[in-house]
Amino acid sequence: MRADRATLSREQLAVDVLPAARLLLGCQLVADRPGGQVVVRLVEVEAYRGSDDPAAHSYRGRTARNFVMFGPPGHLYVYFVYGMHFCANISCLPDGEPGAVLLRAAEVVSDLDVARLHRPTARSDAELARGPARLATLLGLRREHNNLDLTDPTSPVRLLPGEPVPADRVRTGPRVGVVEARDRPWRFWVDGSPAVSAYRRHREPA
DNA sequence: ATTAGGATCAACT
């Protein structure tokens, strides 16, 4: 199968978190926001697989926070971190198996003026959605969007296939800010995109 | 250009 023919479907999200993460690069998210519509193109994601990944929120079983990771693919898992920020994932794997892909960064496709309105501290357009909490802020993702079906055309936030990213533009490496399983190269990004966030280890290796 | 501190919720020891 040719990578440049790849398209995203719910079925493909269910296969496994690594191919799902790879296929989510280049996909678009459309959010209906106060002031207008914001469309972004995903350029950086991370895979988390609940069953055997100690860095995944679902690793120690189902809780009130992480239940969406155990549900059907294509739903938003939104969680609150550092007492201040929201981060968003897309659930993967079949219903009953925990897995998700963290949305780390995106480029704004449109509307730039609406996007700037919702990210007033961004010093450049590349910063509008560079980093998972910034992306969540731009799209307005909060608690009430947890478990939202991104494949439902009536949802306020939708996932669309977008233009596939050629295989030679995709890079992989360790996930950002994780201590457990720090060496798994489960972060995927589009090489050269100014919206990709800077990598930093969470702690020095032991 | 790089670094340190603060904000302050929820899961976990």
Add this chain to the structure above:
DNA sequence: GTTGATCCTAATA
């Protein structure tokens, strides 16, 4: 009580 799938500001170089 500690630490985190983070971001912003202020201080230092």
